[in-house]
Amino acid sequence: MRIDCPLCGSRDRREFYYQGDAVALTRPAPDAGEAAWDDYVHLRDNPAGPTRELWHHEAGCSAWLEVTRDTVSHAISDVTLAAGKATA
Numbered sequence: 001m002r003i004d005c006p007l008c009g010s011r012d013r014r015e016f017y018y019q020g021d022a023v024a025l026t027r028p029a030p031d032a033g034e035a036a037w038d039d040y041v042h043l044r045d046n047p048a049g050p051t052r053e054l055w056h057h058e059a060g061c062s063a064w065l066e067v068t069r070d071t072v073s074h075a076i077s078d079v080t081l082a083a084g085k086a087t088a
Contacts, residue, residue: 001013001074001076003016003067005060005063006065006080007060007063008057008063011057015057015058016059016065018053019053019055019056020044020054021044021052021053021054022082027040028040046071047071049070049071049072050068050071052067053068054082055067063082065080066082
């Protein structure tokens with residue numbers, strides 16, 4: 001798989017480090033209880049199809065990227081710099 005870094009151009013996936021979904025998570029209140037915290041820490045959606053993900057160009061320019069990738073085919077449809085986007 002190749003990722004088109006907006007700063008460096010097309011690079012092999014091995015130059016990047018996957019950081020997870022690029023969706024904001026709602027952090028539970030400190031007193032929310034064990035079940036709410038367990039869900040927050042351990043449970044994530046695993047959709048088949050297009051997803052937004054955060055990738056770090058670790059072996060390149062060190063940019064944080066938001067990658068839109070189809071989890072079935074691994075086809076990448078969009079790559080943008082994640083700078084200035086809120087993540088939680």
